[in-house]
Amino acid sequence: MRTVAMKLHTKEQAPREGEKVAKGPEERSPAKWDPTVEGYLKFLVDSKLVYDTLERIVDEAPVSYYAEFKNTGLERSQCLAKDLEWFKEQGYSIPEPSEPGVTYANYLEELAKKDPQAFICHFYNVYFAHSAGGRMIGRKVSEKILNKKDLEFYKWDGDLSQLLQNVRVKLNKVAESWTREEKNHCLEETEKSFMYSGQILRLIFT
Template identity: 45%
Template sequence: MRFVAMRLRNIKGKYTHKNKTASDSDSDGGESTWMPSMEGFVKYLVASKLVFNTVERILDKSDDVSYTHFRKTGLERSEALEKDLQWLAEHHGIEIPKPSNQGVVYAQYLEHIAEGSAPLFLSHLYNIYFSHIAGGQVIATQVCDKLLEGEVLEFLQWEGDAQELLKGLREKVNMLGEHWSRDEKNRCLKETSKCFKYMGQIVRLIIL
């Protein structure tokens, strides 16, 4: 996601395409400037909705007692994303696409690990929300400023303090983590990089 943030930081004006000409390179590195597009942004929202919906559905329907601690945390995003996509379709005439491969692959991976290991799934759960709050929503807000004239999407708004909600989630994960084996904790650390890789691929949809 840092890659996307750096690409977007010097964009001026409202562009809806990716420019690869040498004359439009960044002043500090000579790299071509990547412009956010409405098409890419909608793909990002659709993929994000699939991921958040998958996480929320797993938590709601699983019989694993560990997952019951993470229902209705206030961090849920799928309902807000559904409203945003409906608004874009109705007010901007945008055709909402099917989820991209980036979102589908990650959702399938989440389904897989949720069945086999609660610690690994909960590692992804926390890092999904962390990556969105710490980086994803900042990038998405910048894109809204450029493509939607500053319209603030439901996806980027919270009932309460997002950082406090995230802190509460982290404390619950840490509480359960006290009962995990050393091997499970080590595997969770490895899963963190996987989560950021998957989420980074989804954010990159904005500028692809």
């Protein structure tokens, strides 16, 4: 999944592996971004809805092997709740989730029950992208509009590289039972994952 995902990055985002041509501002290097606090709050709220949805689906496990991904240490929902509370304490108004987040959450709900291979693709991309490019985005945005405030969204308990490796092992184990067609179907969903995540990322500039 990583190889397919990296090809969907731009050269600016991933100089060695990116192949996509940058179109929107969210596909350029975060160093060149011009974010706003209001837009960033929209991004955090919609991101929380997506993580809430992923973590609830995994917890309920409508497909038995989803339970393998409970309590991985990568969960972000509670961290985002703390961050949004911090913004509230600073006097900011917390918006309701907007269309990009609601649309993505609803899509994940549909996939979880009827298309587990596609759901796993989204699970992988949401968590792993945040642990890599997401951290860089958080750092650059914080430098520009939050006086370098370290949000909880970008902190993990324990060794992040080990947490990611543990999840990779579980993902590979689950995929062992899939047919070649099911594996291909999982990989083919990567572009949709990037599309939905990109729509949420774009909120930072609104």
